[in-house]
Amino acid sequence: MADEVKILDFWPSMFGMRVRVALAEKGVGYECIEEDLSNKSPLLLQMNPIHKKIPVLIHNGKPICESAIIVEYIDEFWNDRAPLLPSDPYERAQARFWVDFIDKKLYGSVRKIYGGKGEEQEEGKKEMMEILKELEKVLGEKDYFGGECFGVLDVSLVGFSTWFGGLESVGNFSIETECPKLVSWAKRCSEKESVSKSLPDSNKISEFIVQFRKKIVG
């Protein structure tokens, strides 16, 4: 029996993008079910009763929640191709550390930029650049965070790069000036088929941010 793979998703979500890219890397087909986050579906509430958040991967009827955990699940279930995590325990721990760093730090700064004004937005920009500079150090001269191969940290960060242009525009700052390697990395990733077919166009994200600010920030 073929695997039935669904994602409860929201198209601009960088966390949803992780799941889409990971499945594309594995060559696994899936159905995306778009959620209205202002009116969550009974299916979402049933599949993720604890956090009530997207993305949720529903694999043969069983839910897996939290994007970093979903990506590891995908890597472990489809373990015969395109490994996302390194095999060495120490390297795995380092990759997990940086994915966790993104989860704990990066989204909060992004939120302040696209959803904030004045001082809060300035703080978000400062924080975001500090975080990206750390990540640029981790990338170093490598093609991908995974080295020669696109790996779990690439999967986990690449969705954020679709937001870069829109954030720069509303925040009036430049990521490339301070993090040129990271911006080259994002471009390199976007040329991969697994990425290009899984992520929305960055212009659509910019428009989403503009509309969000009109409605929410004022």
Next chain:
Amino acid sequence: MADEVKILDFWPSMFGMRVRVALAEKGVGYECIEEDLSNKSPLLLQMNPIHKKIPVLIHNGKPICESAIIVEYIDEFWNDRAPLLPSDPYERAQARFWVDFIDKKLYGSVRKIYGGKGEEQEEGKKEMMEILKELEKVLGEKDYFGGECFGVLDVSLVGFSTWFGGLESVGNFSIETECPKLVSWAKRCSEKESVSKSLPDSNKISEFIVQFRKKIVG
């Protein structure tokens, strides 16, 4: 060459306790280096420059940070004995989900009880009981969260149980009334050698909480 294993630790930390219990489960000897968190050592700042937090596992000179990541590292490096994570990908994802739930939710509520007063403390008690009731449902009728065997979720939660008495005392509430199975589980765990030799006496934790409140909360 024998492995050199050190933990940068702080004895009342439930996150440090995870690392101690995981190593004990694997039968790995280690040296604990106690940190003064009000005056962090140059070694801690060097080994965990990003978060500057304990615990840090230093294995043959190389640092691994963040307790949940350390526990997975320990399980993967010493993979020939006492498996902590289940082998099935779906069960692994579920175990990781609940460890992550503890990390995202439980400590925050504990902090409000031991470090707060009045309304904040009441809120902490309410939150903590909701969280523990969820965990009690996950435990169900099993001996351990891992089923018949003590596993990663047991390792990750057991340190919190040393705080239960002290929290009940300063918050004037009873965990056992609403979560009797969880309290039996904690007792069952405390009878395991890997746990009893790794965790401080709960009376010492209660005294630590009293002293902390005298100094900080007033």
